[in-house]
Amino acid sequence: MVDDSLNRTGASLLIDALQKNGINNLYGVVGIPITDLARLAELRGMKYYGFRREDSAVDAAAAAGFLTKKPGVAMTVSAPGFLNGLTALAQATKNCFPLIMISGSSERHIIDLAQGDYEGLDQYNVAKPFCKKAYRVDRAQDVGLAVARAIRTAVSGRPGGVYLDLPADTIAQLNDDLGEKNMGVYKLVDPAPLQEPSDDAINRAVDIIKQAKKPLIILGKGAAYDRTEKQVQELINKTDIPFLPMSMAKGLVPDDDKHSAAAARSLSLKNADVVILIGARLNWMLSYGDAPQFNPEAKFIQLDIDATQFDSAQKISAPLQGDLTSILNKLVPALTATGYKVPSDWLDAIAQDTAKNDAKFAKRIKAGETNPEFGYYGAIEPINDYFQEHPDTYLVSEGANTLDIGRDMIGMKLPRHRLDTGTWGVMGVGMGYAIATAVETGKHVVALDGDSAFGFDGMDVETMCRYNLPITVVVINNGGIYNGVDNVVPDQLGPTTLDPTGRYDLIAKAFGGDNYYVTNYQEMKDTFATAVESGRPSIINVQIDPSMGKESGHIGNLNPELNLKPL
Numbered sequence: 141m142v143d144d145s146l147n148r149t150g151a152s153l154l155i156d157a158l159q160k161n162g163i164n165n166l167y168g169v170v171g172i173p174i175t176d177l178a179r180l181a182e183l184r185g186m187k188y189y190g191f192r193r194e195d196s197a198v199d200a201a202a203a204a205g206f207l208t209k210k211p212g213v214a215m216t217v218s219a220p221g222f223l224n225g226l227t228a229l230a231q232a233t234k235n236c237f238p239l240i241m242i243s244g245s246s247e248r249h250i251i252d253l254a255q256g257d258y259e260g261l262d263q264y265n266v267a268k269p270f271c272k273k274a275y276r277v278d279r280a281q282d283v284g285l286a287v288a289r290a291i292r293t294a295v296s297g298r299p300g301g302v303y304l305d306l307p308a309d310t311i312a313q314l315n316d317d318l319g320e321k322n323m324g325v326y327k328l329v330d331p332a333p334l335q336e337p338s339d340d341a342i343n344r345a346v347d348i349i350k351q352a353k354k355p356l357i358i359l360g361k362g363a364a365y366d367r368t369e370k371q372v373q374e375l376i377n378k379t380d381i382p383f384l385p386m387s388m389a390k391g392l393v394p395d396d397d398k399h400s401a402a403a404a405r406s407l408s409l410k411n412a413d414v415v416i417l418i419g420a421r422l423n424w425m426l427s428y429g430d431a432p433q434f435n436p437e438a439k440f441i442q443l444d445i446d447a448t449q450f451d452s453a454q455k456i457s458a459p460l461q462g463d464l465t466s467i468l469n470k471l472v473p474a475l476t477a478t479g480y481k482v483p484s485d486w487l488d489a490i491a492q493d494t495a496k497n498d499a500k501f502a503k504r505i506k507a508g509e510t511n512p513e514f515g516y517y518g519a520i521e522p523i524n525d526y527f528q529e530h531p532d533t534y535l536v537s538e539g540a541n542t543l544d545i546g547r548d549m550i551g552m553k554l555p556r557h558r559l560d561t562g563t564w565g566v567m568g569v570g571m572g573y574a575i576a577t578a579v580e581t582g583k584h585v586v587a588l589d590g591d592s593a594f595g596f597d598g599m600d601v602e603t604m605c606r607y608n609l610p611i612t613v614v615v616i617n618n619g620g621i622y623n624g625v626d627n628v629v630p631d632q633l634g635p636t637t638l639d640p641t642g643r644y645d646l647i648a649k650a651f652g653g654d655n656y657y658v659t660n661y662q663e664m665k666d667t668f669a670t671a672v673e674s675g676r677p678s679i680i681n682v683q684i685d686p687s688m689g690k691e692s693g694h695i696g697n698l699n700p701e702l703n704l705k706p707l
């Protein structure tokens with residue numbers, strides 16, 4: 141046992157450094173060599189949330205980063221714990237969520253001579269390609285600086301995941317050099333400095349927008365992360381430029397705002413002559429900006445913190461590099477000073493298409509209420525109704541059809557109230573995201589999951605119940621990945637098949653949470669609000685028909701289809 145009464149161990153310095161920088165929550169799974177580190181954190185006033193698997197804990201920290209704009213911090217044990225957390229570290233980096241994953245590790249000399257340590261792995265080098273930056277802190281006296289570097293790297297420029305390798309030796313090492321005052325630990329000055337674009341860059345963008353006959357704004361989760369709602373709303377309200385939100389940008393401008401082109405997505409993308417990307421990337425989710433989804437003549441204006449994002453898929457005619465808030469603070473007045481307004485025929489075309497598509501959608505939803513084969517629409521409509529009445533409820537969503545249909549159906553009115561599978565479309569983020577959202581916001585959270593998606597991290601229901609968090613998990617159960625009807629070989633279970641009668645709700649009961657089981661629209665309507673408003677951890681198993689659900693949801697076009705005939 142190391143006498144830490146003078147707060148001089150690496151562990152003490154780490155806790156002190158995090159707290160000095162306003163980080164008070166830790167997410168993780170303990171074991172050798174970090175168990176006492178977590179205990180010490182609790183003793184020093186931090187809150188430690190223990191998970192059942194590291195990827196959930198690291199997902200939780202990533203969600204905390206997105207929601208608070210400070211890096212979320214997760215801790216894992218060495219090799220296997222580290223590797224379990226690595227997917228979530230990579231994913232946070234893809235999503236641009238600020239995160240620090242700290243893993244206990246072995247001493248360098250043992251690793252470098254491959255002496256076969258308990259859970260020994262060269263974690264520092266393994267982590268490098270999966271994060272924005274990896275650091276290793278071999279001496280207790282460097283802990284303050286290492287934390288400072290990790291925080292700054294996670295939040296400055298394009299945010300992302302940082303790996304901090306913490307050898308067991310450093311955790312327990314007494315730092316005699318620094319005496320009793322923890323001099324190496326400090327609060328960072330301006331961890332994410334603002335970056336303004338030049339006047340030339342602004343003028344170039346304004347010149348293009350003011351010629352636009354059919355402009356369109358695409359909002360990405362970067363705009364949500366940077367808290368640009370005020371500027372974006374002003375831009376849209378003053379110019380009437382229609383907008384399309386990517387899924388995690390929903391609510392930045394309320395989904396029911398008259399400028400939303402979401403219901404006329406295809407038409408607006410196909411015809412827009414100037415596309416203004418605000419914190420959104422031209423990746424697979426936007427078909428790389430290519431025709432036929434986009435107008436091949438469209439000019440692109442892109443607002444992004446990271447210049448390497450420009451010209452990634454299309455020529456960017458007006459790149460605006462900087463933090464989005466600073467860019468918009470210059471762009472909005474410059475554009476509105478020109479008196480620019482969107483030509484009304486463009487707005488009319490979008491409004492007409494919206495009315496047509498909304499009517500079709502409303503019909504489909506209405507049919508879902510009474511369809512004898514209970515499906516997604518009937519299951520999700522009551523959730524949307526609830527969100528319209530209680531917009532300050534958070535939504536976490538994963539699955540394929542569940543995700544896609546939920547995204548289209550559930551209108552968001554407030555920014556950063558929706559988290560989902562993100563840039564990679566990863567299953568298994570639900571419980572980690574939901575738990576961190578409840579912890580960080582103190583609000584009610586709904587985790588809307590497909591039955592397959594839920595299976596990836598379902599044991600963290602125990603975590604949700606142990607901390608008694610106000611989370612309602614809705615498992616849309618059609619007994620399969622995408623759907624529950626799949627047997628290419630007679631009398632053999634198909635690859636997408638799961639248990640169609642599984643009672644996911646009973647998992648909550650096992651840990652003291654509430655459980656609900658619904659089989660039709662009316663039951664869901666009667667149950668959902670009660671479950672959420674109880675403020676208790678709960679699971680609703682929504683038993684839908686196994687035939688419901690398209691293969692790969694809305695992105696079946698990405699799935700190579702083979703000629704499935706027996707030889």
Ligand code: TPP
Pocket residue numbers: 538539540541542543565566567568589590591592593594616618620621622623689690693
């Ligand atoms: N593994 C990970 C980590 N991420 C993935 N996206 C996949 C596998 C492939 N995948 C995509 S969607 C999905 C899977 C396994 C599950 C879809 O089924 P479900 O969650 O039940 O939703 P549904 O379509 O039935 O609503």
